[in-house]
Amino acid sequence: MEALENYIDGKLVPPGDGRYLDNINPATGQVYGQIPRSGQADLDAAVTAAEQARAGWQATPAEQRAALMERIADLIDRNLELLAAAESEDNGKPIALARSLDIPRAASNFRFFAHAITQFASESHAMGEAAINYTLRDPIGVVGCISPWNLPLYLFTWKIAPALAAGNCVIAKPSEVTPKTAYLLSQLCIEAGLPAGVLNILHGLGGEIGNAIVTHPGVKAISFTGGTATGAQIAAQAAPKFKKLSLELGGKNPSLVFADCDLDKTVAGVARAAFANQGQICLCGSRIYVERSIYPEFRERLLERVTALRVGDPLSDVDQGALVSEAHMGKVLGAIETARAEGGKILCGGERLVPDGRCAQGYFVAPTLIEGLPLACETNQREIFGPVATLQPFDTEEDAIGMANGTDYGLAASVWTENLRRSHRVARQLDFGIVWVNCWLQRDLRTPFGGMKNSGVGREGGLEALRFFTEPKNVCINYD
Numbered sequence: 001m002e003a004l005e006n007y008i009d010g011k012l013v014p015p016g017d018g019r020y021l022d023n024i025n026p027a028t029g030q031v032y033g034q035i036p037r038s039g040q041a042d043l044d045a046a047v048t049a050a051e052q053a054r055a056g057w058q059a060t061p062a063e064q065r066a067a068l069m070e071r072i073a074d075l076i077d078r079n080l081e082l083l084a085a086a087e088s089e090d091n092g093k094p095i096a097l098a099r100s101l102d103i104p105r106a107a108s109n110f111r112f113f114a115h116a117i118t119q120f121a122s123e124s125h126a127m128g129e130a131a132i133n134y135t136l137r138d139p140i141g142v143v144g145c146i147s148p149w150n151l152p153l154y155l156f157t158w159k160i161a162p163a164l165a166a167g168n169c170v171i172a173k174p175s176e177v178t179p180k181t182a183y184l185l186s187q188l189c190i191e192a193g194l195p196a197g198v199l200n201i202l203h204g205l206g207g208e209i210g211n212a213i214v215t216h217p218g219v220k221a222i223s224f225t226g227g228t229a230t231g232a233q234i235a236a237q238a239a240p241k242f243k244k245l246s247l248e249l250g251g252k253n254p255s256l257v258f259a260d261c262d263l264d265k266t267v268a269g270v271a272r273a274a275f276a277n278q279g280q281i282c283l284c285g286s287r288i289y290v291e292r293s294i295y296p297e298f299r300e301r302l303l304e305r306v307t308a309l310r311v312g313d314p315l316s317d318v319d320q321g322a323l324v325s326e327a328h329m330g331k332v333l334g335a336i337e338t339a340r341a342e343g344g345k346i347l348c349g350g351e352r353l354v355p356d357g358r359c360a361q362g363y364f365v366a367p368t369l370i371e372g373l374p375l376a377c378e379t380n381q382r383e384i385f386g387p388v389a390t391l392q393p394f395d396t397e398e399d400a401i402g403m404a405n406g407t408d409y410g411l412a413a414s415v416w417t418e419n420l421r422r423s424h425r426v427a428r429q430l431d432f433g434i435v436w437v438n439c440w441l442q443r444d445l446r447t448p449f450g451g452m453k454n455s456g457v458g459r460e461g462g463l464e465a466l467r468f469f470t471e472p473k474n475v476c477i478n479y480d
C-alpha cells in the first residue's frame with residue numbers, strides 16, 4: 001500500500017517517528033494508502049530548512065520566482081489526469097469535476113500569482129515640500145498555510161502560491177482527509193527545481209501537526225481555511241504570539257430568487273450553487289429564498305432538476321460523487337434528522353444512497369431539499385456542508401435581505417434578478433464578503449475573497465493576498 005511522504009528541505013522523507021494514518025477512498029470506503037502522522041521533530045526540521053532557504057529565496061528576483069512558479073503550473077497542467085484521478089479518489093468528487101475545476105484552478109493559482117508579483121508595487125505618500133514617505137513590502141519570512149479537504153489542491157495552492165510569490169518560505173499542511181494531491185505537488189516542485197526548503201509540506205492531524213505549526217515561534221503568519229470552530233481555536237492560540245492571521249471559515253449562504261429573474265438560468269444556477277461538489281463548498285447556497293409569486297413554479301422546476309442529478313461512482317458520468325468521509329456523512333445525515341425534528345418537509349433526498357458495485361460501501365447522500373422551516377432554527381443557522389438546502393418564500397425585497405443577513409455567517413450571497421437597480425440595491429445591503437448577481441462561483445482571481453462575521457477575518461486574492469504575505473515598512477525622508 002502506498003505511503004505518502006513529507007516534503008522537507010527539498011526531499012521526500014518519511015515521518016520522523018514512523019507513525020502513519022490510513023487514507024480512505026470515500027467512494028468505496030476502502031483504505032488505500034498511508035499518510036505520515038507528522039510530529040514536532042518533522043516541523044522543527046521543516047522550519048530549520050525554511051529559515052535556511054529564506055535569505056536566498058527573498059533575494060531571488062521576482063521574475064525568477066515567477067518563472068519557477070510558471071514551471072510548476074505547467075507541470076500541473078501536464079499531469080492533469082494523474083492529479084484529477086488522485087483528487088477524486090481522495091475526496092469522492094466526480095473525476096470530471098476535478099478535471100474541469102480543481103486541477104486547472106491549481107495551475108491558475110500558480111500562474112496568477114507568478115504574474116501578479118511582477119506587477120506588485122508599494123505606495124508612496126508625498127508631504128509637499130517637507131518629506132516623502134515610501135513603503136517597503138518585504139516578505140514576512142516563514143509562514144504557515146493550512147487548508148481543508150473540500151477543494152484540496154485548489155485551496156492548498158491558493159495559499160501557497162501568493163506566499164511563495166511574495167518571497168516567503170512556507171510550511172504547508174493539507175487536510176489529512178485528502179493529502180494525495182499535495183504529495184504529488186511536492187514531487188512536481190522537485191521536478192520544477194524549486195530550491196530546497198522554500199516549500200515544505202507536512203502531513204498529519206490538525207490537532208497535532210496543524211496545531212504545532214500555529215504555535216511554532218518560527219512561523220510568523222498563518223493563512224487558514226477551514227471550519228469556524230477551528231478558526232476560533234487558531235485565532236486564540238496565534239493572537240498572544242502576535243502572528244498575522246488570515247482566516248477563511250464557514251458559510252451559510254443565501255440564494256435570493258426574485259420574480260423578475262430569468263427562470264431557466266436561475267433554476268440551473270441555484271441548483272449548482274447548492275449542490276456543486278456535493279454541497280461541500282464554503283460558498284454553496286444552502287438557503288434558497290424565493291419571491292412568493294413564483295415560489296410554486298420555482299419549487300417544482302428546482303425539484304425536477306435536483307431529482308435528476310445522477311449520484312454514484314465518481315469515476316463514471318455522474319453529477320454527484322461521495323461525501324468526503326464516513327464521519328462527515330454521519331454529520332450530514334444527522335443534520336437532516338434535525339431538520340425533520342424541527343418540522344421541515346423533505347421534498348427530495350433525505351437519506352443515504354447505496355450504489356451498486358464497487359461503491360456499495362461508499363459515503364453517498366441523496367441531494368436533499370427541505371421546506372417549511374423558519375430562519376431561527378438549527379437547520380437554517382448551522383453550516384451543514386453537504387448536499388442539503390432549504391427553500392423558503394419571501395414577500396418583499398426587505399424581507400429577503402433580512403432573512404439573508406439573519407445568520408452569524410457572511411461569506412457569499414447570490415442574487416437572481418433581471419432588474420438592474422434591484423441588483424445594485426440588494427447587493428449593497430447584503431452583509432457578505434462576496435455577492436454574485438445572476439451567477440455563482442464566477443471567479444476573478446484579482447478580486448478580494450473572504451467573509452464577514454463568523455466567516456472569517458481578512459481577504460485572499462489578488463493584491464490582498466500579496467499584502468497579507470508581506471510586512472509593510474514605511475520610510476519617511478525629510479527633505480531639509
Ligand SMILES: NC(=O)c1ccc[n+]([C@@H]2O[C@H](COP(=O)([O-])OP(=O)(O)OC[C@H]3O[C@@H](n4cnc5c(N)ncnc54)[C@H](O)[C@@H]3O)[C@@H](O)[C@H]2O)c1
Pocket residue numbers: 146147148149150151155173174175176204205206207209210211212214225226227228230231233234248249250251281282383385411451455456
Ligand atoms: N471560507 C473558505 O474559503 C472555506 C473554504 C473551504 C472550506 N471552508 C470551511 O472548512 C470546513 C470544512 O473543512 P474541514 O473539515 O477540513 O475543516 P477543519 O477546520 O476541520 O480543518 C481544516 C484544516 O485545518 C486543520 N486543523 C484542524 N484543527 C486544527 C488546529 N487545531 N490547528 C491547526 N490546524 C488544524 C485540518 O487538519 C485541516 O488541514 C467547512 O466549515 C467550510 O466552510 C471554508
Ligand SMILES: O=C/C=C/C=C(\O)C(=O)O
Pocket residue numbers: 150151155158280281282283443449
Ligand atoms: O470552499 C471554499 C471555497 C473557496 C474558494 C476559493 O477560495 C476561491 O475560489 O478562491
